[in-house]
Amino acid sequence: MGLAYPIFQGGMAWVSDAELAAAVSNAGGLGIISAMNLSAEYLRGQIRKCRTLTEKPFGVNIMLMSPFVKDVARVCAEEKPAVVTTGAGLPNAYMKGWLSAGVRVIPVVPSTAMARLVERAGAYAVIAEGGESGGHIGDLSTLTLVPQVKDAVDIPVLAAGGIADGRGVAAAMMLGAAGVQCGTVFLCATECAVHENYKQKVLNAKDIDTIVTGKRLGHAVRSIRNPFTRQYAKMEYEISTTGEELEAMGIGALRKAAVDGNLEEGCFLAGQCSAMVHEIRPAKEIIETMFKEAETLLKGASAWVK
Amino acid sequence: MSTYETIAKLLAESKDMDPGDIRPDMGFAELELDSLDVAELVMNLEDELGVPVEIDESLRTIADLVAKVDNK
Numbered sequence: 001m002g003l004a005y006p007i008f009q010g011g012m013a014w015v016s017d018a019e020l021a022a023a024v025s026n027a028g029g030l031g032i033i034s035a036m037n038l039s040a041e042y043l044r045g046q047i048r049k050c051r052t053l054t055e056k057p058f059g060v061n062i063m064l065m066s067p068f069v070k071d072v073a074r075v076c077a078e079e080k081p082a083v084v085t086t087g088a089g090l091p092n093a094y095m096k097g098w099l100s101a102g103v104r105v106i107p108v109v110p111s112t113a114m115a116r117l118v119e120r121a122g123a124y125a126v127i128a129e130g131g132e133s134g135g136h137i138g139d140l141s142t143l144t145l146v147p148q149v150k151d152a153v154d155i156p157v158l159a160a161g162g163i164a165d166g167r168g169v170a171a172a173m174m175l176g177a178a179g180v181q182c183g184t185v186f187l188c189a190t191e192c193a194v195h196e197n198y199k200q201k202v203l204n205a206k207d208i209d210t211i212v213t214g215k216r217l218g219h220a221v222r223s224i225r226n227p228f229t230r231q232y233a234k235m236e237y238e239i240s241t242t243g244e245e246l247e248a249m250g251i252g253a254l255r256k257a258a259v260d261g262n263l264e265e266g267c268f269l270a271g272q273c274s275a276m277v278h279e280i281r282p283a284k285e286i287i288e289t290m291f292k293e294a295e296t297l298l299k300g301a302s303a304w305v306k
Numbered sequence: 307m308s309t310y311e312t313i314a315k316l317l318a319e320s321k322d323m324d325p326g327d328i329r330p331d332m333g334f335a336e337l338e339l340d341s342l343d344v345a346e347l348v349m350n351l352e353d354e355l356g357v358p359v360e361i362d363e364s365l366r367t368i369a370d371l372v373a374k375v376d377n378k
Contacts, residue, residue, distance in 0.1 A: 090345070090361055113345040120358060138342070218340060 001082070001104070002057060004028030005291050006179030007169075008106075008127070008158060009186045009283070011061020011085055012135065012269070013037065014258035015194045016186075018046045020283070022053030023191035027284035032059040032085060040071035047079045057082030059106075063136075064089030065219075077101040085127060085181075088136050088219075090114065092121040108160065108181075110138025110145070112152035119153045126153060127181050130161030134184055134222050134271040137161075137212065143175070150176035164273035166293020173298065184271040185290075189283045197261030198268055201226070205274035217246055224268040228253055232267075309355070309375045313368055316350045330369040337368075351375065 007029040009016065013036035021031030033050060035043045043060065050058050060081045062072055065088045073094040076084050080101050084091075087108045095118075098105050104124035109115040115126045128149040130142025138145075142161040150157045159172035160181035172180050186192060188199050201224050213232045214221045223229055232249055235241045250267065257266025281289075307315070314325040321343070328337065334344050348359050351371070359365075359374045 089341070092360060093362060111342045111345065113349040114342065116349050117345055117361065 001030070003030055003179075005287050006158075007287055007290070008032060008059070008083075008085070008160075008179065008181040010133075010135075010160065010181050010183030011035075011059070011063075011087070012183050012187065013063065014254055015192060015198075016061065017193060018050035018053060020186065020189060020192045021058045022050050023189065023283040024186065024287070025050075025054045025056035025058045027282075027287045028056075029283070029287050030057060030059055030083060031283075032061050032083070033081075035060055035062045035066065035068075035072040035076075037063065037066050037068070039068050040075045043072050044075050044079060047075070047081055059083030059085055061085045061087060062091070062094075063087055064091060069094075073097060076103060083124075090117060092117065095121045095123070106158070109149065110140065112148050115149045115153045115157075119155050123155060125156040125158060125178070127158045127160050128177070129181070130159075131212075131220075131222070132162030132272040133160055134210070134274075135269045137220050137222050139220075142172070146172065146175040146177055162271060162273050164271075164276040166290045166295075166297060168273070169290050169294035170297040170301070173294070174301070184273050185277050185286055186283065187270060188277050188280050189286060190280055191283055194258050195261030197263055198257055198266075199280060201257075201263075201268045202270050202274045202277050203279070205270065205277075207272075207275045210270060210272050210274060214246075214250070217243060221250075221267075221269065222271060224270050224274060226266070226268060227264045228267050309372045310368065312354055313347070313351065313371060316347060316354065320346065320350060328368065330372065331367060333367045347371075 005028045009024040009031050011032040011034040013034050016034040021033045024031035033046045077097040083104045085106045099122050106125045107118045108127045108129045128146045130145050131137045146159045156178040158179045159177035163180050164185045211225050211229050212220050212222050216236050253267035256262040257268045314328045317323045318325045357375050357378045
């Protein structure tokens with residue numbers, strides 16, 4: 001794919017904009033713009049802006065539960081970013097349009113069957129995302145999902161979930177991954193425009209500070225514990241709370257976190273590796289440090305099996 | 307073995323269901339199968355019968371799945 005480093009920056013709603021994507025692509029990874037829940041014209045504007053900021057390839061992430069999914073899918077076929085990644089569902093209905101436009105499709109998958117289904121439909125690669133990740137997640141962990149997906153498909157597999165440093169990259173390679181996708185670590189990139197409070201939540205998070213909510217609705221989401229998640233978790237386990245009430249509670253909570261920095265009512269989506277992110281650094285430094293460390297570790301790896 | 311019987315057999319094997327509890331008109335939700343379970347079922351069915359089935363909005367019940375396979 002012509003990347004200097006086999007690393008994708010995850011498409012995070014209200015976080016992954018043209019500037020972050022361009023910074024990651026300019027640093028040698030694949031930056032990804034999130035189409036999130038916004039209109040097709042927002043996405044078109046972001047893609048065109050990104051083109052003014054980088055000549056390197058970049059991608060677009062489409063959240064398949066978006067109310068605008070058909071329109072943003074069409075914009076991707078028209079604007080032809082190098083890659084489309086997808087999340088929260090099966091993208092097969094849109095894949096023909098992207099493939100005929102020459103766009104590489106790399107879906108995020110939480111299981112082997114989903115990986116096989118998208119491979120059959122023409123996916124270029126898959127991102128096997130473990131439940132350590134932030135945002136929408138599946139049950140399997142990265143350690144178990146990546147090798148199983150690797151065995152199930154013949155296309156390249158990227159590992160995601162829990163990777164924040166060179167140790168994670170090296171481990172992912174040993175599991176059979178051809179590359180990695182990272183979200184949380186790029187939340188704290190200098191070029192990330194997310195609210196300063198969001199970055200501080202990640203920087204201050206300790207190992208046990210994330211929580212999974214939304215399982216009852218079938219949409220499990222990992223975020224950093226705060227008053228919002230405490231209230232949500234409490235309501236989720238109350239029988240009297242309806243599904244509609246839970247859905248309503250979640251609406252707008254990510255925006256409150258990412259745009260307003262609302263520490264009480266915001267939902268700060270982030271992965272378990274938040275506690276492994278210690279400073280705000282430029283994307284280039286994040287990537288170069290990770291891969292230098294991974295290279296050193298992999299060179300010495302045989303010492304453990306002698 | 308009919309397509310329906312094959313599906314019932316696969317569900318019995320992979321989800322520990324009693325084939326007698328499965329009826330063609332049952333929706334996946336009623337069978338407590340989520341989207342990942344349906345994806346698994348469709349791929350297991352492809353392995354068994356060699357018939358690839360697309361998962362789309364029209365696929366809601368066991369009967370829908372039988373029809374998709376038999377109409378291929």
